[in-house]
Amino acid sequence: MKKKLLLLGDEAIALAAVNAGISGVYAYPGTPSTEITEFIQGNVAAKERGVHSKWCTNEKTAMEAALGVSYVGKRALVCMKHVGMNVAADAFVNSGITGANGGIVVVAADDPSMHSSQNEQDSRFYGKFAFIPVMEPSNQQEAYEMTAYAFELSEKMKTPVLLRVTTRMAHSRAVVEFEDRMESHDEIRIPANPMDWVLLPANSRRRYMEVLALNEELEEMAVGSRFNSYIDGQDKSMGIIACGIAYNYLMENMKGGCKHPVLKISQYPVPRKLVRKMASECKSVLVLEEGQPLLEELLRGLLDNGVKVMGRLSGEVPRTGELNADNIKPALGLGEKPSEKIPQVVVNRPPALCQGCGHRDVYASLNEALKDYPDHRVFSDIGCYTLGALPPFRAIHSCVDMGASITMAKGAADAGLFPAVAVIGDSTFTHSGITGLLDAVNSNASITVVISDNLTTGMTGGQDSAGTGKLERICEAVGVEKEHIRVVVPLAKNMEEIKSVIREELNYKGVSVIIPRRECIQTFNRKARQKKAQQEK
Amino acid sequence: MKKDIILAGVGGQGILSIATIIGEAALNQGLRIKQAEVHGMSQRGGDVQSNLRISSEPILSDLIPLKGADIIISLEPMEALRYLPFLAEDGWIVTNSEPFINIPNYPDINDVMAELGKVRNVVSLDVDKIAKDCGNARAANMVLLGAATPYLGMEPEKIEAGIERIFSKKGREVVELNIKALRAGRGVAESK
Numbered sequence: 001m002k003k004k005l006l007l008l009g010d011e012a013i014a015l016a017a018v019n020a021g022i023s024g025v026y027a028y029p030g031t032p033s034t035e036i037t038e039f040i041q042g043n044v045a046a047k048e049r050g051v052h053s054k055w056c057t058n059e060k061t062a063m064e065a066a067l068g069v070s071y072v073g074k075r076a077l078v079c080m081k082h083v084g085m086n087v088a089a090d091a092f093v094n095s096g097i098t099g100a101n102g103g104i105v106v107v108a109a110d111d112p113s114m115h116s117s118q119n120e121q122d123s124r125f126y127g128k129f130a131f132i133p134v135m136e137p138s139n140q141q142e143a144y145e146m147t148a149y150a151f152e153l154s155e156k157m158k159t160p161v162l163l164r165v166t167t168r169m170a171h172s173r174a175v176v177e178f179e180d181r182m183e184s185h186d187e188i189r190i191p192a193n194p195m196d197w198v199l200l201p202a203n204s205r206r207r208y209m210e211v212l213a214l215n216e217e218l219e220e221m222a223v224g225s226r227f228n229s230y231i232d233g234q235d236k237s238m239g240i241i242a243c244g245i246a247y248n249y250l251m252e253n254m255k256g257g258c259k260h261p262v263l264k265i266s267q268y269p270v271p272r273k274l275v276r277k278m279a280s281e282c283k284s285v286l287v288l289e290e291g292q293p294l295l296e297e298l299l300r301g302l303l304d305n306g307v308k309v310m311g312r313l314s315g316e317v318p319r320t321g322e323l324n325a326d327n328i329k330p331a332l333g334l335g336e337k338p339s340e341k342i343p344q345v346v347v348n349r350p351p352a353l354c355q356g357c358g359h360r361d362v363y364a365s366l367n368e369a370l371k372d373y374p375d376h377r378v379f380s381d382i383g384c385y386t387l388g389a390l391p392p393f394r395a396i397h398s399c400v401d402m403g404a405s406i407t408m409a410k411g412a413a414d415a416g417l418f419p420a421v422a423v424i425g426d427s428t429f430t431h432s433g434i435t436g437l438l439d440a441v442n443s444n445a446s447i448t449v450v451i452s453d454n455l456t457t458g459m460t461g462g463q464d465s466a467g468t469g470k471l472e473r474i475c476e477a478v479g480v481e482k483e484h485i486r487v488v489v490p491l492a493k494n495m496e497e498i499k500s501v502i503r504e505e506l507n508y509k510g511v512s513v514i515i516p517r518r519e520c521i522q523t524f525n526r527k528a529r530q531k532k533a534q535q536e537k
Numbered sequence: 538m539k540k541d542i543i544l545a546g547v548g549g550q551g552i553l554s555i556a557t558i559i560g561e562a563a564l565n566q567g568l569r570i571k572q573a574e575v576h577g578m579s580q581r582g583g584d585v586q587s588n589l590r591i592s593s594e595p596i597l598s599d600l601i602p603l604k605g606a607d608i609i610i611s612l613e614p615m616e617a618l619r620y621l622p623f624l625a626e627d628g629w630i631v632t633n634s635e636p637f638i639n640i641p642n643y644p645d646i647n648d649v650m651a652e653l654g655k656v657r658n659v660v661s662l663d664v665d666k667i668a669k670d671c672g673n674a675r676a677a678n679m680v681l682l683g684a685a686t687p688y689l690g691m692e693p694e695k696i697e698a699g700i701e702r703i704f705s706k707k708g709r710e711v712v713e714l715n716i717k718a719l720r721a722g723r724g725v726a727e728s729k
Contacts, residue, residue, distance in 0.1 A: 006564060008574070031577035116577030172573040172588075172599035175564065245599075252598035325602045339603040339622040343652045345644045346618045349547065351583035352639065384581065391641075459577070 003180040009169040012140045012176045013107055014039035014077075016147035020103070021183035023074040024052030026062035028431060029460035030081030031116035032170035033109035037079055038463075045182060055457075057466040058402070058431040059084035063091035063106065070104040070160070071197060073189025075151055082110040082123050087402065087432065089126070092160070096130035097199055097207045099158040101191045103151035106132075107163045109170045112291050113322040116459075118382070118399070120320065122291030127162040127268060131211045133218045134162045134268040135227065136244035140174040142266065146227060153221075157214060166290050168322070169245050219269040227266040230274050235259040238310075239282030240332075241275065243295060245323075246288035252325035253332055270295060279307040286331055287311035290323050352387055358518035359385040361490035361498070362452045363393040366421070368495075369502035376419045377412060381405040381433075383425035384458040384520075396423060403432025410436065410445040419506045422449045427457040430467035434474060440511045441479035448505045449513045451475075452490075454520035462523040475513045484512035491518065538568065540690050541601040542589040543620045546612035547637045548580040554703075555610060555682045556587050562691055562699035563591045573599040582639050584616055610685045612678065613637045614649050614661065621656070629658040631685040631726065633677070635665050660684055662725045668718050676718035683722025693723060 007015065014036045017025065027037040040046050041053045056062035059080040066076035080088060085108050092106060108123035127134035135150050137143040143165065150161040195203050222228060233239075239261040242250045247264045263278050265271065279285055279299075285307055287296040296311035310316040316331035317323070329335070353360050362385070370376045380386060380396035381404060388395040398408055406429075409422035424433050429451050440447055451471055457463040467474060475485050486505060488498045498516065505512035542559065546552040556572055563570050573588040588601045603622050608629045611617035617632040624630065630653065636646050653659050664680040671680070679700070686693050697716050704712045 006560060006570070035576070115575070168573055168599045171576050172571055173560070174571045174596070174599075175569065248597040248599065252602065255597075324600050325598045340624065342621060343618050345648045345652050346615055347640065347642050347644060349582075349584040349616075349640055351548065351581040354581060387581065459581075461576075 001180050002177055004175050004177050006173050007140055007176045008035055008171060008173050009137070009140050009143045009165055010035035010109070010171070011039045012144040013147045013163065013165070014043070015176070015178065016144045017077040017105065017151075018043055018046045018051065019178065019182050020148050020151040021075055021185040022051060022077050023069050023102075023185070024066070025077045025079065026052070026056050026066045027079035028056050028059050028062055028084060029457050029463045030084050030109070031460055032111060032167045033079045033081045033084070033107060034460045034463070035170070036077070036107060055464050055466065059088035060091055063088040063095070066104055066106075067091060067095055067098070070100045070102040071191060072102065073185075073187065074102040075185045076102065076104050077107065078104065079107040080109070081117065082108055082121050083117060083119065083401070084108070085121075085123050085126050092126060092132075093130040094199060095160045096132045097204055097211060098197045099207070099211070100154050100160050101158070101189065102185065103154035104160040105147060105150045105154060105163055106160055107165065110164060110166045110291055112166055115167055118401070120291065122294055123162065123164045124268065124291065124294050127164070128294070131215050132160050132162050133157070133222070134164055136164045136266050136268070137169060138245050138247040138264070138266055140169075140172070140176050142227065143169060144176045144178055146266070149227075157218060159211075159214065159218075164244070166245055166322070215269060219271060222267045222269055223271040223273045225267040225271070228271055228274065229264045230277065231258070231262045231264070233259050233261040236261065236282045238284045238286055239263065239278040240286045240288065241265060241278065241295065243287075243289040246290050246328075249323050249325045249328055250288055250332070253329060253334060265295070270298060275299065282307070284308035284310060286316065288317065288323065288328055288331070350390060352390065353384060354521050356521040357384070358454055358490040358516060358521070359388060359452050360393075361492060361495070361518075362423070362450060362516045363388045363395040365490070365495055365498040366423070366450065366502060367393060367395050369499045369506065370419070370421070373419050373506070375417070376421060377417055378421045378423055379405045379408040379412065380422070381424040381428045383428050385423060385425055385452050388423070402428055403436055406433050406436035406440060406447070406449055409447045409449070410440040410443070413445045413447045414443070418446065420447045421506075422447060424449065424451055425458070426451055426453040426455065426467050426471060427465040429471070430465070430474070434478060437475065437480070437511070437513075438478045444510050446509045447511055448502070448508075449511065451513060451515045453515050453517040455517070456520045456523045458520045458522065462520060462526065471515055480511050480513050484508055484510065485515070486512070487515045487517055489518055490516040538690060539592040539594070540608070541606045542591070542689070543601060543606045543609045543623055544587040544589060544611070545609060545616040545620055546585055547616060547639065548583050548585045550612045550637065551678050552585060552587055552612055555678050556589050558682060558696065558699040558703055559589060559591070559689065561703055562695045565698065565702075566691070566695060568593055569596050571596045571599050584619060586620060608685060608688045610681060612664070612681060614646070614653060615644065618649065618652055624656070627658070629660065629688045630656050631660045631681065631688065633664045633681060634661040635663050660726050660729055662722070664722065667721050667725065671714070671718045671721050673714040673718060676715050679715045679718035680722035683719035683724075684726040686719070686723050687726055
């Protein structure tokens with residue numbers, strides 16, 4: 001029986017995965033991918049079936065656990081934001097060589113325009129790099145269907161499949177129609193050739209040849225894929241290739257049909273046969289792709305002596321940022337409609353730390369304590385507390401990747417900077433900070449690490465944090481001296497105490513860790529509301 | 538039928554609950570919808586918007602094109618102006634008149650209102666006050682939605698039925714309070 005639901009792109013993927021009979025979803029929260037796992041956590045059928053949905057410590061542990069599921073012949077979904085792919089890359093790229101046993105689908109949610117990210121890297125490159133097929137839905141219905149198909153493809157071709165979405169796809173709702181039926185993949189089934197999974201050089205060399213051959217088959221499948229289509233048009237002065245969601249922006253401008261031939265690509269490896277057809281029939285080719293100009297670059301090549309190619313590199317389409325129906329108009333030869341400007345009276349409203357947030361008290365005290373040290377630098381990390389870079393605090397001097405605060409502070413201290421301070425959140429610390437702290441301990445770096453512990457993963461909406469209740473023990477086990485692990489409560493009334501703790505630890509020639517601990521005001525309020533609602537029942 | 542709606546506000550104000558109710562009403566009439574939301578960093582007190590597209594025909598882009606919005610519904614007056622490039626020439630702005638000031642350089646509210654005054658079709662009202670007068674300060678969203686109802690191309694009963702379905706889990710009293718707020722908002726819009 002068909003059912004209909006209004007779903008975010010993320011939720012469509014999640015529902016499809018549950019219905020495809022996954023044994024587990026493995027993920028670390030990251031905008032815009034978080035809602036996939038959250039949907040499965042709240043899904044009744046998934047709960048009844050015991051689908052694993054607990055958050056992982058980071059994207060690499062998630063990818064590896066999913067590989068374990070695949071190894072025993074069951075299905076797993078892995079979800080992360082695009083930069084999470086960098087963390088998972090070791091496992092992901094090598095999974096291209098091991099191949100898959102049970103179906104494994106990796107969702108990378110890219111964030112062009114960097115709504116909530118530090119870059120706009122395009123995960124399709126990872127697919128190409130790892131010889132892993134990529135699916136790129138153009139709408140929520142396709143997101144559902146492609147997820148189901150991706151599991152089949154993964155098992156049939158014995159390879160992980162990368163499902164690439166972007167912010168708009170992830171965070172936009174539409175009605176999705178689906179068959180209300182759940183597959184079962186519950187038997188343990190060890191790989192037919194277990195040596196495929198032992199990536200010793202001799203095995204890897206064999207596998208590499210197999211993977212290269214497989215890639216040609218995958219390309220053939222992309223040529224015939226129901227998700228890729230070649231729609232012919234009369235006007236061959238230009239052919240248009242539209243990848244994933246870019247197809248919608250194209251068609252938004254072509255209501256009633258496009259006069260140019262259109263190649264919609266939603267399944268990779270790039271179906272070269274279809275691209276060649278277009279290049280041979282059309283005078284020029286326009287490439288519309290969300291993210292980086294992967295396809296355009298391939299088409300153009302180093303020599304750039306073939307058909308005229310237009311896109312982000314040639315300037316017809318904006319070089320950076322998200323596409324939309326408006327900014328591709330010039331490339332389509334459609335005039336941009338003159339529109340109103342935003343009135344001058346409108347000023348920017350950047351995000352800010354919440355009123356009542358503990359990070360505020362941390363920065364207020366840190367700024368005070370560091371006043372005496374004009375040469376100080378505070379290396380920070382990824383999370384709500386990154387907003388400490390903005391007024392009124394302007395308290396931090398770096399934010400690079402998950403975990404870089406501790407290691408950059410160590411490097412700066414190694415190079416003679418004093419005082420070198422790191423500010424990292426509890427979830428980021430367990431994600432990628434612990435190994436860096438071990439480095440610092442092992443070389444007795446003179447750094448002060450502030451683990452601002454709000455007992456949750458705040459920025460992404462308050463998911464469980466892997467280190468809750470364990471931080472002091474982790475630091476101690478890594479080798480930080482017990483007397484230099486200091487816990488404080490970041491409240492205005494404790495300001496003097498916190499400042500003096502910071503001052504003491506700044507002067508300690510070694511690794512010290514200060515843990516200001518107070519629950520995130522958002523999760524605190526949410527729990528209070530839930531409690532109140534329960535009492536009213 | 539086609540309505541392209543931009544919902545605007547400040548992260549935490551709750552623009553999505555307005556979208557949910559319009560969406561519910563649209564779906565119940567067999568219309569298609571697409572609703573692009575903002576999640577993540579800007580939810581922390583930054584400017585947020587949601588693009589809600591309703592149509593009897595298939596909808597392609599998740600985003601509303603420039604000069605495409607039939608209506609901008611905003612919980613904050615300056616935020617309403619931020620999306621002016623997207624407003625269709627004959628489009629409407631329905632906005633809360635009370636500023637949400639969480640930045641040090643918030644402009645003079647008189648300048649904001651003067652700028653709003655230049656827009657052809659504007660309804661501005663103090664939704665917080667009207668909600669309070671209705672006995673439920675937290676129903677400001679519903680007051681605003683009520684004020685927007687005349688421009689949504691849907692009968693008010695359809696919107697009320699949407700409220701019924703969305704809030705029914707929370708009990709009769711909550712439903713009634715929200716419908717009361719909705720009607721109060723509509724009353725203000727219709728009297729302008």
